[in-house]
Amino acid sequence: SEIRKRLLELFSHSETEFISGQKISELLGCSRTAVWKHIEDLRAEGYEVNAIRKLGYQIKSKPDKISSNEIQLGLETRILGSSIHFEEVTTSTQKLAHKLAYEGVDEGTIVVTEEQTEGRGRLDRKWFSPKYTGIWMSLILRPNIPPTSAPQLTLLVAVGVAQAIQEVTGIEPDIKWPNDILVSGKKVVGILTELQAEPDRINSVIIGIGINVNQTQEQFPEPINNTATSLSIITGKKIDRALLLQQILLHIEKLYLTYLKNGFKVIKLLWESYAINIGHQMVARTIQGDIKGHALGITDDGVLKIQSDNGEIHLIHSADIELIPK
Ligand code: BTX
Numbered sequence: 176s177e178i179r180k181r182l183l184e185l186f187s188h189s190e191t192e193f194i195s196g197q198k199i200s201e202l203l204g205c206s207r208t209a210v211w212k213h214i215e216d217l218r219a220e221g222y223e224v225n226a227i228r229k230l231g232y233q234i235k236s237k238p239d240k241i242s243s244n245e246i247q248l249g250l251e252t253r254i255l256g257s258s259i260h261f262e263e264v265t266t267s268t269q270k271l272a273h274k275l276a277y278e279g280v281d282e283g284t285i286v287v288t289e290e291q292t293e294g295r296g297r298l299d300r301k302w303f304s305p306k307y308t309g310i311w312m313s314l315i316l317r318p319n320i321p322p323t324s325a326p327q328l329t330l331l332v333a334v335g336v337a338q339a340i341q342e343v344t345g346i347e348p349d350i351k352w353p354n355d356i357l358v359s360g361k362k363v364v365g366i367l368t369e370l371q372a373e374p375d376r377i378n379s380v381i382i383g384i385g386i387n388v389n390q391t392q393e394q395f396p397e398p399i400n401n402t403a404t405s406l407s408i409i410t411g412k413k414i415d416r417a418l419l420l421q422q423i424l425l426h427i428e429k430l431y432l433t434y435l436k437n438g439f440k441v442i443k444l445l446w447e448s449y450a451i452n453i454g455h456q457m458v459a460r461t462i463q464g465d466i467k468g469h470a471l472g473i474t475d476d477g478v479l480k481i482q483s484d485n486g487e488i489h490l491i492h493s494a495d496i497e498l499i500p501k
Pocket residue numbers: 266267268269270291293294295296297298300301302303304310311312313354362363365366367383384385386387398399402403404
C-alpha cells in the first residue's frame with residue numbers, strides 16, 4: 176500500500192537510527208495504532224524490527240526477499256526502480272515488461288520476480304531461474320537513440336552489473352562479448368536486450384538481467400552444471416540479493432546518465448577493462464556461419480571486430496563466442 180511504501184522510505188533514510196512512533200504517525204498522517212499495525216505486518220513478513228520505548232522503531236534486518244519493499248528500502252536511484260512491478264512467480268519478466276512497455280509505463284519501470292517458469296535467453300534458449308536463488312529482472316528504458324545503437328546498452332548494462340558485483344561481493348568478474356558475465360570461466364549472469372522500435376525510432380528497450388546469486392552447485396541441472404556458477408558458490412557466503420539488486424540499479428543508472436550525456440566512449444573504456452575476449456583466439460558462431468580469428472576489440476558502436484587468420488576483418492553484430500584456449 177501507499178502508507179507501507181512511505182513507511183519504508185522513512186527508514187531508508189536512517190539506516191541505524193530509531194524513529195519515534197509519534198514522528199512516524201505525523202509524517203504518514205495516520206494514528207499511532209496504525210503505525211504499530213504496519214510494523215507488525217512487516218515483522219510477519221520477516222523484517223526484524225526493534226521497538227524501544229522512548230526511542231521508537233528501527234529496522235534491523237530485511238528478509239531475504241526481493242519484492243518491492245525490500246528493493247525500495249535503501250534504494251538511491253532516481254529513474255531505475257521508480258516504479259517496481261513485482262510478481263512472486265511469472266513466466267518471464269521479459270514477457271511482462273514487453274506488455275507493460277507497450278501499455279506505456281514510464282522509463283525506469285522494473286519487473287522483478289522470485290521465479291521464472293519460462294525464463295529465456297537469446298534465440299529462444301532457456302534461462303534457468305529457480306525460486307529465491309537469483310535476480311531475475313527486466314528494465315524498461317526509453318532512450319532517444321537510433322535502434323542501431325541499442326546493442327551499446329547491453330554492454331553498458333554488463334558494466335553496471337559487473338561493478339555492482341564487485342562492490343557487493345569483492346569478486347572481479349569478466350565480461351564476455353556481448354552479454355555474458357563470467358567468473359573463473361563460468362557463467363554467472365546473462366543479459367538479453369530486446370526492442371520495441373520503428374525503423375528509425377526506439378519506443379522502448381527491454382533489458383533482461385539474470386543473475387545466479389545463491390544457488391549451490393547441485394542446484395544447476397545437467398546441461399549447465401559444468402558451465403554455470405553462482406556468486407555464493409564463489410564467495411562461500413550467502414549474498415544479500417536485495418542489496419545487490421539496488422547496487423545494480425544504481426550503477427546502471429549512473430552509466431546510463433553518462434551515456435545519454437556523453438555517448439558511448441566512456442562506457443567503451445570501462446567495458447574493455449572487464450573484457451576477456453580481446454586479443455584472444457575465438458570462434459564466433461553467427462547465423463551466417465562460423466568465423467575463426469582473434470578479437471581486435473569493439474568499435475565505437477559496440478560491434479565486435481575479429482581478424483581471421485587470412486587477415487580479413489569481420490564486424491560481428493551478433494554471435495555466440497567460443498574462446499579457444501591458448
Ligand atoms: P544466452 O542465450 O546467452 O544464454 C542461454 C544459455 O545459457 C542456455 O542455453 C544455457 O546453456 C545457459 N543457461 C541457462 N540458464 C542458465 C543459468 N541460470 N546460468 C548460467 N547459464 C545458464 C542469456 O542468453 C540471457 C539470459 C537473460 C535472462 C534474463 S532473466 C530476466 C529476464 N527474463 C527472461 O526471461 N530472460 C531475462
